[in-house]
Amino acid sequence: MTANTPEKSRAQSLGQYLANVRTTKRMSLREVEEACAGVVSNAYLSQLEHDKISKPSPNILHALAEVYAVPYATLMAKAGYITETQKPKQKSGRHAQVPTFATDDLTTEEEEALLEYLAFLRSRKGGGK
Amino acid sequence: MTANTPEKSRAQSLGQYLANVRTTKRMSLREVEEACAGVVSNAYLSQLEHDKISKPSPNILHALAEVYAVPYATLMAKAGYITETQKPKQKSGRHAQVPTFATDDLTTEEEEALLEYLAFLRSRKGGGK
């Protein structure tokens, strides 16, 4: 009940998350398709990002997790395949080992902007939990 | 590895495993269907046990895991959805150091928010060089 407020958590849908990650990595739909070795087609990826697929195959999610370098469990969770037995706490955990931010991929400008935004976020929330 | 199979450590297919468990518990196909609250039909369970289904939905496997009281990860592994004891794979360089963004200090919410913001920044055409 500490972090059971869904209004604040704003958990992204699978599609939203996939789209954000791909945009961040600056990859096109067809680049991802190639990186997946044909496991995912660019057309299907587009449908995934628009939440047109309700139950994607774990194979697809696993391939995307590899290409995007995000934890497989995260995609599985967002797809609704709740793995409560082996899913990291998403409540008030202060540590997400998600290496989504490859800093060598960030420009100085972006890094500063993100830092500023993060500071803004945290100042809003106060001291966390 | 395979520390859960009490007697047989023979690598059996998903269907054989499911049939084995059900027989051990002395449940009929329709009993399992009822116990799953309609998530799995008896007809489908029969096909599953005969390995007629190549890629069953994780939802089905999860329901069966609950009814049979076997680990979900085991069924997922036998279904071919990777191996559950294989997750540490962020050792392969590429982006190991995250100086400014201590990602281990980011909550999931913050990470998503930053990703979204970064995606927004970069979607602003001409963000690169």
Place this chain on the structure above:
DNA sequence: ATCATCTGCTAAGTATATCAAGCAGTCAAG
């Protein structure tokens, strides 16, 4: 202006997971 090559996206088709219904066999009464 016309190509050329990207981008994301969609429409139509194929493959397959999943279900409802029914079939054949077994066993225990009546």
Place this chain on the structure above:
DNA sequence: CTTGACTGCTTGATATACTTAGCAGATGAT
């Protein structure tokens, strides 16, 4: 014997995951 309630199993139909082919817009070079 028949009837009924079980059993596992198959079949035909439907939903949907997924692909191939293509479209419209943007950008850039000739």
